[in-house]
Amino acid sequence: MVQYQFPVSGTAKAQILEQLQALRGADANWRDGRTWSLVYYGGEEISDLTRQAYQLFSQENGLNPGAFPSLRQMETEVVSMTADLLGGGSGTAGNMTSGGTESILMAVKTARDYARAVRPEISQPEIVLPVTAHPAFSKAAAYFDIKPVYVPLTEEYRADAAVARQLINGNTILLVGSAPAYPHGVMDPIEELAGIAAQHQIPFHVDACLGGFILPFLKDLGVPIPDFDFRIPGVTSMSADLHKYGYASKGASVVLYREDEYRQHQFYVRSDWPGGLFASPTMAGTRPGGAIAAAWAVLKLLGRDGYSRLADTTLQITRRLKEALIAIPGLHILGDPLMSVFAAGSEVLNLYAVADELESKGWHMDRQHLPPSLHFMVTQAHRESVDVFIHDLQQAIAAVASHPEAYAEGTTAMYGMVGSLPDSSLAHGFMRDYLSSMTRRN
Structure with missing residues (x-):
């Protein structure tokens, strides 16, 4: 573990803010609707009020x-x-x-x-x-x-x-x-x-x-x-x-x-x-x-009327996304989800490889297993990005189908390894080691 020295003297406020902006550069892009989890973005008016x-x-x-x-x-x-x-x-x-x-x-x-x-x-x-x-x-x-x-x-x-x-x-x-x-x-x-x-x-x-x-x-x-x-x-x-x-x-x-x-x-x-x-x-x-x-x-800002408007917008985007997903051969929705969170599964597609390919295009994807699926959480932020996502998803499926050997690493390998372990305690040990590595600076 790299040992960071406690700062001897302070840093200028402007420089700190510049560093903070730079650190955000590699984070998931939720404001532009390219993230399907983690952040529930209601729009800039709401975000501005909550910040203040x-x-x-x-x-x-x-x-x-x-x-x-x-x-x-x-x-x-x-x-x-x-x-x-x-x-x-x-x-x-x-x-x-x-x-x-x-x-x-x-x-x-x-x-x-x-x-x-x-x-x-x-x-x-x-x-x-x-x-x-x-x-x-x-x-x-x-x-x-x-x-x-x-x-x-x-x-x-x-x-x-x-x-x-x-x-x-x-x-x-x-x-x-x-x-x-x-x-x-x-x-x-x-x-x-x-x-x-x-x-x-x-x-x-x-x-x-x-x-x-x-x-x-x-x-x-x-x-x-x-x-x-x-x-x-x-x-x-x-x-x-x-x-x-x-x-x-x-x-x-x-x-x-x-x-x-x-x-x-x-x-x-x-x-x-x-x-x-x-x-x-x-x-x-x-x-x-x-x-x-x-x-x-x-x-106080939204009230029932405001939440209803956001729910209606989110519902329409969800329906558009679901319709597009089930139109893709090999994809289906798991169960009968009634709101704006759902999972898409497949018995024929390598969904983990598809997710890796989508992330190379700037999307943040949620992966699930038992059974393998891609998880979607929809908000109004996806209004402008949903059609672009469907296009990129179709391209990702085609890329994986044409060169499956190129996706043997990444999350495909990780989920495959965890799923093949005969003892769940071995998977727990692997996950603890992974968590430890993600929360220390090497």
Whole structure:
């Protein structure tokens, strides 16, 4: 590892800004619609507002709401507006978090601590979740000493509710469903899963990190979105990301609970610390005020009308892209995704090689496996780029077909190697080594 010296003296502001711009040069081009994941770009008016709002509160700390009543008010209003959007009532409570992972961690921790309070006989708690549920749930299970029990998918790429019912036992503390699941953009049978949870008297969490701020507006536009939120009696908690289709600055999500009494199992308090009485509602201690202010600002800017317009634009682009993809021989859409996130698969094309070729043309592609597929997340930013992408995709498929030997390296080799390993622990070791190499400077 190269050791960087701590700077002896400061650098001029203009030079620093110039270096920052240069560093961005190799980053994914999301503003021009050449990135199919990671950044949910709502347009420059929204980005400009969120930048200004974040800057105004960039030094404020949400750790102590007494010191910054402005942050307390904005967070309370963001949570309340989100609860209203997702069918919550007067008793619905929640908090803002740094993102979907923290929201999910909090929901799992809350379920565990609630079970400790009401079912102390459980020695090894379990959560039942679809194999497509976000890895944050399995991360939470690893962090909080909970056993994850995975539900397989139906042929439609939805969690198999019948199997989920069979997997619930006396140790189950939480059932999970996704609205939608990230890999294929397909909605799990939320109402059926909620009913199963209610029958077994266990909490049920709906992960709407991806869909929470677009599904309600697509439903208003006539898309046949089934109920997925607190309108379903068995739903106990929900997560919804403001920095996805809420278009807020990064670092903003909401975790909601039907009842505040249940939410209180989320909190951490300590009364015997010499530094004073300590109470924290979420995982983080210091909580950046900028993320709270930016989320509040964009909700105020757009309102239902603005979000509906963005949802309509995104829907039209998604339909255009899907139609073009399924018109390409050998490509098909996995399952029946109802919103603007989906996956395209193939039994005949080397999709990893196609993705490598597309990235050589300046596109940032998301690759998936089990089965191999290309993942797409559509926003209004793709309005001008979708036709160019289809042209480049067709060229990439032709290039791979004419010279398959030229694509033996890259992600084709990496996914092939991982898929061929007989022991998953070997794959885990490879991935840890890869992560280590990506987060150190050689």
